[in-house]
Amino acid sequence: xxxxxxxxxxxxxxxxxxxxxxxxxxxxxxxxxxxxxxxxxxxxxxxxxxxxxxxxxxxxxxxxxxxxxxxxxxxxxxxxxxxxxxxxxxxxxxxxxxxxxxxxxxxxxxxxxxxxxxxxxxxxxxxxxxxxxxxxxxxxxxxxxxxxxxxxxxxxxxxxxxxxxxxxxxxxxxxxxxxxxxxxxxxxxxxxxxxxxxxxxxxxxxxxxxxxxxxxxxxxxxxxxxxxxxxxxxxxxxxxxxxxxxxxxxxxxxxxxxxxxxxxxxxxxxxxxxxxxxxxxxxxxxxxxxxxxxxxxxxxxxxxxxxxxxxxxxxxxxxxxxxxxxxxxxxxxxxxxxxxxxxxxxxxxxxxxxxxxxxxxxxxxxxxxxxxxxxxxxxxxxxxxxxxxxxxxxxxxxxxxxxxxxxxxxxxxxxxxxxxxxxxxxxxxxxxxxxxxxxxxxxxxxxxxxxxxxx
Amino acid sequence: xxxxxxxxxxxxxxxxxxxxxxxxxxxxxxxxxxxxxxxxxxxxxxxxxxxxxxxxxxxxxxxxxxxxxxxxxxxxxxxxxxxxxxxxxxxxxxxxxxxxxxxxxxxxxxxxxxxxxxxxxxxxxxxxxxxxxxxxxxxxxxxxxxxxxxxxxxxxxxxxxxxxxxxxxxxxxxxxxxxxxxxxxxxxxxxxxxxxxxxxxxxxxxxxxxxxxxxxxxxxxxxxxxxxxxxxxxxxxxxxxxxxxxxxxxxxxxxxxxxxxxxxxxxxxxxxxxxxxxxxxxxxxxxxxxxxxxxxxxxxxxxxxxxxxxxxxxxxxxxxxxxxxxxxxxxxxxxxxxxxxxxxxxxxxxxxxxxxxxxxxxxxxxxxxxxxxxxxxxxxxxxxxxxxxxxxxxxxxxxxxxxxxxxxxxxxxxxxxxxxxxxxxxxxxxxxxxxxxxxxxxxxxxxxxxxxxxxxxxxxxxxxxxxxxxxxxxxxxxxxxx
Numbered sequence: 001x002x003x004x005x006x007x008x009x010x011x012x013x014x015x016x017x018x019x020x021x022x023x024x025x026x027x028x029x030x031x032x033x034x035x036x037x038x039x040x041x042x043x044x045x046x047x048x049x050x051x052x053x054x055x056x057x058x059x060x061x062x063x064x065x066x067x068x069x070x071x072x073x074x075x076x077x078x079x080x081x082x083x084x085x086x087x088x089x090x091x092x093x094x095x096x097x098x099x100x101x102x103x104x105x106x107x108x109x110x111x112x113x114x115x116x117x118x119x120x121x122x123x124x125x126x127x128x129x130x131x132x133x134x135x136x137x138x139x140x141x142x143x144x145x146x147x148x149x150x151x152x153x154x155x156x157x158x159x160x161x162x163x164x165x166x167x168x169x170x171x172x173x174x175x176x177x178x179x180x181x182x183x184x185x186x187x188x189x190x191x192x193x194x195x196x197x198x199x200x201x202x203x204x205x206x207x208x209x210x211x212x213x214x215x216x217x218x219x220x221x222x223x224x225x226x227x228x229x230x231x232x233x234x235x236x237x238x239x240x241x242x243x244x245x246x247x248x249x250x251x252x253x254x255x256x257x258x259x260x261x262x263x264x265x266x267x268x269x270x271x272x273x274x275x276x277x278x279x280x281x282x283x284x285x286x287x288x289x290x291x292x293x294x295x296x297x298x299x300x301x302x303x304x305x306x307x308x309x310x311x312x313x314x315x316x317x318x319x320x321x322x323x324x325x326x327x328x329x330x331x332x333x334x335x336x337x338x339x340x341x342x343x344x345x346x347x348x349x350x351x352x353x354x355x356x357x358x359x360x361x362x363x364x365x366x367x368x369x370x371x372x373x374x375x376x377x378x379x380x381x382x383x384x385x386x387x388x389x390x391x392x393x394x395x396x397x398x399x400x401x402x403x404x405x406x407x408x409x410x411x412x413x414x415x416x417x418x419x420x421x422x423x424x425x426x427x428x429x430x431x432x433x434x435x436x437x438x439x440x441x442x443x444x445x446x447x448x449x450x451x452x453x454x455x
Numbered sequence: 456x457x458x459x460x461x462x463x464x465x466x467x468x469x470x471x472x473x474x475x476x477x478x479x480x481x482x483x484x485x486x487x488x489x490x491x492x493x494x495x496x497x498x499x500x501x502x503x504x505x506x507x508x509x510x511x512x513x514x515x516x517x518x519x520x521x522x523x524x525x526x527x528x529x530x531x532x533x534x535x536x537x538x539x540x541x542x543x544x545x546x547x548x549x550x551x552x553x554x555x556x557x558x559x560x561x562x563x564x565x566x567x568x569x570x571x572x573x574x575x576x577x578x579x580x581x582x583x584x585x586x587x588x589x590x591x592x593x594x595x596x597x598x599x600x601x602x603x604x605x606x607x608x609x610x611x612x613x614x615x616x617x618x619x620x621x622x623x624x625x626x627x628x629x630x631x632x633x634x635x636x637x638x639x640x641x642x643x644x645x646x647x648x649x650x651x652x653x654x655x656x657x658x659x660x661x662x663x664x665x666x667x668x669x670x671x672x673x674x675x676x677x678x679x680x681x682x683x684x685x686x687x688x689x690x691x692x693x694x695x696x697x698x699x700x701x702x703x704x705x706x707x708x709x710x711x712x713x714x715x716x717x718x719x720x721x722x723x724x725x726x727x728x729x730x731x732x733x734x735x736x737x738x739x740x741x742x743x744x745x746x747x748x749x750x751x752x753x754x755x756x757x758x759x760x761x762x763x764x765x766x767x768x769x770x771x772x773x774x775x776x777x778x779x780x781x782x783x784x785x786x787x788x789x790x791x792x793x794x795x796x797x798x799x800x801x802x803x804x805x806x807x808x809x810x811x812x813x814x815x816x817x818x819x820x821x822x823x824x825x826x827x828x829x830x831x832x833x834x835x836x837x838x839x840x841x842x843x844x845x846x847x848x849x850x851x852x853x854x855x856x857x858x859x860x861x862x863x864x865x866x867x868x869x870x871x872x873x874x875x876x877x878x879x880x881x882x883x884x885x886x887x888x889x890x891x892x893x894x895x896x897x898x899x900x901x902x903x904x905x906x907x908x909x910x911x912x913x914x915x916x917x918x919x920x921x922x923x924x925x926x927x928x929x930x931x932x933x934x935x936x937x
Contacts, residue, residue: 055526343855358869361836367864369875372528376851376881384875386866 010067011048011150015041017072018157024074029160032129033194036141040156047150059334059366060276060305062151065248070190070220074160077103096178096208097122103183104191104221105161119168122177125196128164135166139198143226143254149278152252155224159194162223167203167233176206176425183221183247184214195225199233199261206425209239211249211272219247226254229261231285236424237265240432241272245302248274259285259314266423268432269296269304270439276305283310283317283345290319295419297439298331305334312345315375321352324419326412326440327363338370339382345375352382357389357415389415412440485542491515494642497542501611501645504618514631514641521635527769527798528827528859534740539705541643541676600658605689606651607662610678613649620651624682628711628746628775636707636742636769640676644709647677652687652718661917663692679710683718685751690721692917704729706765707742716751716778721759723916724772725924728764735794735823738766745772749781749807757784758801759915761924766795771829773802776810776838783812786912790928791824791856800830800861805838805871814845817909819928820856827859834871841868847877850908852901902928 008016018025018041026034049066050057097114099122100107106124113123113131121128129136144152163179183189199205213219229235243249249272257263269275281290296304310319321337339350356365369382389411397407416436423429485496494515498508523534600607606617614621631641652658683689693710706728714720722745731738741764747756758772774783785801803812812832820826826849834841849858860877882904890900905928906913913921 346854356866358866358871361867361869363869365864365866367862367866367875369860369862369877371849371860371877371879372857373849373851373859373879374855374857376854376856378851378879378881380879382860382875382877384862384864384873386864386871386873388869388872 009048010063011045014154014157015045021072021074025158025160028075028126030126030129032133032136032140033126033159037157040153044150044153044157047148047153049150049154056149056307056336058336058368059332060274060303062250062276065220065250065274066222068188068218068220070218071185071187072158072190073103074158096176097173099123099163099177099179101163101179101181101193103185103189104159104193104223106163107182113164116173118171118173119166120171120173121164121166123164125162125164125194126160128166128196132166135198136164136196139196139226139228141226143228143256143280143282144224144252147252147254147280149252151222151250152224155192155194155222155252158192159224162194162196164195165197165205165207167199167205169200169230170202171200172203173205176208176428178208178210181209181211181221182214183212183219183243185217185219186215188218190220190222192222192224194223197225197227197235197237199229199235201230202232203230204234206236207238208425208428209237211239211241211243213243213247216244216246219243219249221247221249221251223249223251224254225251227256227263229255229257229263229288231258232260233258234262235264237263238423238425238428239265239267240435241267241269241275242435243272245271245273245300247272250276250278252278253280255279255281255290257281257283257285257288257290260287261285262289262291264291264422264424265293266419267294267306268420268436269294269298270435272302272304274303277307279306279308281308281310281319283312283319284314286314286316288314288317290317291422292319292321293419293422294323294325295416295436296323296325296327296333297416297436298325298333299328299442300331301329302331303333304331306336308335308337310337310339310350312339312341312348312350315344315346315348317345318349319351321354322419322422323354324356324415325365326357326359326416327365328359330360330362332364332366334366334368335384336368336370337382338372339380341371341373341375341378341380343374346377348375348378348380350378350380354382354384355415356386357412358386409437409440413437416440485540487540488537489515489539489541489643493541497643497645500542501614503611503614506618506622507614510626510631511642511644514638515643517632518635518638518642521638523635527829528825528861529767529769529796529798531740531767534705536639542645599660603656603659604653605656605658606649608649610644610647610649610680613680617649617651620682621649621680624680624711624713625678626711628713628748629709629744634744637709637744640678640707640709640744644676644678647708648679650679650681650689650691652681652683652689654684655686656684657687658689661690661692675704675706675708677708679708681710681712681720681722681747683712683714683720683754685716685718687715688719690917691723693722693724705740705742708744710743710745710772712747712756714747714749714751714754714756717753718751719755719757720747721757722747722772723759725761725916725927726764726768727927729766730764730793730795731766733793733822735766738795739764741765741768741770743770745770746775746802747773747783748775749778749783749810752778752807753780754778755782755784757782757786757915759786759912760788760799761912761916761927762787762789762797762799763927765797768795768797768799770799771802771831773804773831774812775804775806776812776841777806778810779807780809781807782810784915785812785814785816785830786915787816788819788909788912788924788928789816789826789828790819791821791826793822793824795822795824795826797825798827798829800828802831803833803843805832805834805841805843808837808839809841810838811842812844814843814847815911816845816847817912818847818849818858819852819905819909820849820858821852823855825857825859827861828877829861829863831863831865832873832875833863833865834868834873836867838868839870841871841873843871843873845873845875845877847875848908849877849879850905851879851881
């Protein structure tokens with residue numbers, strides 16, 4: 001359907017922006033990343049932005065979010081604030097290797113790439129693709145490359161930097177790696193970054209990702225993560241989305257798991273106006289295990305959309321999805337989970353659950369747990385519920401002298417804890433328990449000593 | 456073991472389609488193609504009043520602006536709508552007065568189908584409105600029903616005799632703008648059944664229609680309208696078969712049900728259109744829009760379907776639960792084998808307070824087929840205390856078929872309780888082993904297990920249908936486990 005409009009379409013606006021700025025984009029990135037751009041623009045020209053109402057974006061209105069007039073910059077910019085002073089993560093006992101990403105670029109503290117004992121590499125993706133082109137080339141664009149989602153092509157065309165983490169064979173990273181994504185600007189800003197995590201055979205690592213906004217402007221992030229876990233690797237990723245409600249983010253995570261690997265990711269969404277998380281996992285080797293979980297606690301006009309696609313391409317794998325949410329005020333949410341079991345992926349065990357609590361009549365929730373199965377010797381099941389707190393449980397608590405409000409909070413907390421308890425970083429788990437408790441009580445849920453204006 | 460099963464599988468799949476005979480009756484058809492003149496011709500041939508022609512033309516013009524839906528998990532070959540005949544009727548010289556005047560070949564066809572059209576069948580207590588290639592040939596039991604004020608006749612007769620009722624309700628549940636196939640049907644529908652149950656009447660027998668596609672290359676576009684007034688009850692059966700033909704035949708029907716206060720309507724379907732041969736050649740395309748509205752408080756609509764036929768099925772019998780305390784039910788068994796594709800399910804739209812719905816769907820796939828459940832449960836803001844429970848199970852027989860579940864759950868109300876559960880599995884070797892141990896052959900064991908699996912739905916069917924459905928399951932499936 002083509003409509004004649006005097007305005008330039010959104011798609012063409014991005015394409016024009018690319019042709020205008022491609023020199024600057026290329027200059028401030030790496031040759032390897034640049035080599036992917038032209039093709040991505042061509043792909044984007046074919047697909048455009050995803051439309052609301054199409055099967056994959058049934059409820060998320062991406063066009064109106066991306067249509068907002070926002071600044072995009074591709075050159076170096078001096079950030080006037082001293083991030084080190086402002087950002088001080090106060091999670092007790094949370095000792096991490098900290099990596100900062102500011103407006104989609106690795107924050108320059110003199111060293112673009114950290115080389116840690118055991119051969120671990122962490123830092124700027126652009127820098128890594130200059131220093132280790134062979135290593136990056138092996139993975140970059142390999143997992144996200146075939147996506148038909150226009151937003152992924154858009155990211156490939158524009159992304160200049162992001163985080164690169166490499167854990168060599170058999171190495172175990174003791175301290176979690178913490179990535180703090182910060183958005184800070186004097187204007188409304190759009191940024192697109194690209195992360196690449198590689199865990200080689202039998203490597204082990206824990207990664208914590210925190211999304212924050214540092215100024216009250218409107219922000220839009222369109223990020224792509226590519227994750228590779230080789231045979232026997234164990235990767236654990238916890239992500240806390242805590243941007244202010246004027247910000248929007250779309251993230252795409254493409255994971256490829258080889259035989260015997262374990263990938264667990266937990267996404268906790270607390271604040272943020274428009275959140276869309278696309279998760280694509282492909283289990284490529286036997287006995288791989290995947291856990292993908294999410295918890296969303298939304299209120300006011302927040303919109304959160306979780307889209308999960310688990311592709312069982314090898315036999316004997318196991319996957320588990322658990323998404324839980326509490327929606328208050330006039331918040332709306334969507335869950336779309338799909339388990340795809342390919343023809344020869346026999347002995348697959350896949351499970352999927354989505355549980356929601358609606359607190360008001362204005363809150364809306366859309367749930368689509370889906371199974372697509374082409375192998376017969378499998379055990380796959382899914383369940384989805386929407387409802388309220390159990391009246392019997394409430395009565396039980398109240399008959400023991402707990403007032404109604406406290407009893408409700410207790411039950412909601414228990415509801416949320418089912419997801420939180422899977423967080424593998426102890427200090428972080430306690431902190432998130434605390435944040436969730438505050439969130440449910442309607443108190444500001446930001447870290448005490450952190451001056452970041454989340455929430 | 457493997458060899459044995461392969462053998463059984465090939466025996467079953469090479470089995471002929473039981474209802475694949477072709478009746479050579481003089482047909483009154485118009486040429487291929489679709490345009491406004493064709494629609495005018497159809498309307499004229501059927502002596503329709505002006506408002507019907509208007510309705511058809513509006514629908515046709517709307518259809519031209521629409522595109523074929525592509526969202527279903529189906530691989531639908533391009534359909535050339537200009538290559539179809541949109542009207543085909545057994546040639547009738549004069550109105551028939553008694554059964555004897557019915558073309559004996561036609562009667563033979565029905566006999567093969569086992570339709571209880573003749574007197575002996577009266578004992579079965581079934582009133583049959585047999586629709587053969589779109590025009591009602593014979594309606595029995597009319598008098599018995601007429602005494603109670605029940606109208607049960609062909610759609611074209613209803614258009615002539617009860618234009619007010621038709622005008623009032625036609626398109627009120629499925630408007631012609633609803634979807635691509637509904638628009639097409641509204642433009643070219645040839646005939647169908649009309650059923651009206653007046654206030655306080657409990658229909659004493661199961662009403663039944665048999666649809667059968669006969670002539671080559673004709674689309675079957677029938678339309679059923681059931682209106683149940685306050686405090687009434689009716690149970691309606693629909694059975695479908697189609698002869699074996701190579702070219703794909705198109706079938707796009709509409710069923711509309713209106714249930715007023717305290718009314719209850721049960722609608723049961725056994726669909727056994729020709730599914731194509733084992734290489735996926737031929738077969739019926741079944742694109743059906745079925746929807747009922749529980750308009751009055753405390754009303755109830757129940758859909759039961761056994762889907763074993765058709766090359767491609769695209770069908771979502773739905774309930775709009777508008778009144779307070781209304782109930783919607785959907786029970787389905789869908790079986791696909793060889794190259795069949797089915798994308799079927801339901802929609803439950805909760806509008807009224809305390810409305811409740813239940814969905815039980817059992818999918819069975821074998822051979823190279825794909826079987827999807829797609830269902831929507833939507834609770835609108837005003838639907839306080841709405842309750843839904845959905846159970847969707849899939850059984851895979853063989854490692855080359857697919858079973859999919861695509862539920863859509865939309866809640867706009869905090870008091871709604873919605874539960875959805877689905878499992879996918881195959882018949883356990885231990886179950887078969889258990890039966891084998893007790894002297895039951897593998898093939899019988901599978902039949903036993905599948906029937907047990909589908910029992911929850913089959914038990915909702917009226918007796919005569921349950922027997923037929925059980926047989927159909929056996930024919931479609933037995934031994935097809937790999």
